[in-house]
Amino acid sequence: MPIQQALDAGADIVTVPQIRDVEHARMAASYAQHPPLGTRGVGHRRINRNTGFAADFCERENERTRFIAMIETEEAFDDMARIAALSGVDGLFIGPGDLSMTRGRGLNKDTPEDAADHKRIIDTAIAAGKPWSMAAGHPKRRKMAIERGAAFITISDDVSAMYGGLAQSLAAARDDK
Incomplete structure (x- = not known):
């Protein structure tokens, strides 16, 4: 499962897109936490190689990692209060x-x-006592997100950032003529 793989590779937070409803959120969030809170596997070889196994490893991992549900489908929007109420969901991310x-x-x-x-x-996130965040590439949206107390914002995706950097580099190279 990509959620577990990201956490096993050292990610602290997974933000999961296309959450459909509360049951989908519950299932996806379970992959981010070890039993008894979730279904994330242990993988002793990986643990021993990377961090060393300790009796409290699973408990520490459950405290360290966070699961953020993206609200970007109509179904999730309609079910967001129940999604936000899940103990395994640590916050909501707006996919505008x-x-x-x-x-x-x-x-x-x-x-x-x-x-x-x-x-x-x-x-809804605030009422549930959970942080929220959003994609905020536009200055107006960034301003609103900051004013409303977003936990974090994304200002670009990886492809757009690379494209923008390449466009700047090409423009600079053309100016060097």
């Missing part, structure tokens, strides 16, 4: 583009309806 698409509005254009959806997710 996919959420707007699955809610029938097309790609997110920061419409009043989009803003209302974001506010509802934020309010």
Whole structure:
């Protein structure tokens, strides 16, 4: 399972996209925690090689790692209060583009309806006592996220960041003529 693999490789947080509903969130979150809290496997060879096995290893890992559910499907949006209430879900992440698409509005254009959806997710996370975060590439969205107390924001994805860096490098190279 990619969730366990990411945590086994040393990730502290996994943010899982396309969560569909509370049962999907419960199942996915279980992969992030060792028994009795979840179903994450131990992998003794990996543990012994990387960190050394200790009697409290599973307990320490369960305390160290975090599972964030992305709210970006209409089903998850409708079920988000129950998702946020799960003990294995440590926070909510707003996926604005996919959420707007699955809610029938097309790609997110920061419409009043989009803003209302974001506010509802934020309010749900806060009411559950959990942090929230979001994709905030646009300055207006970044400002709102910071003002509303986002735990973190993403300002770009890896491909866009590489493309932007390459475009800057090419422009600089052309200016060097």
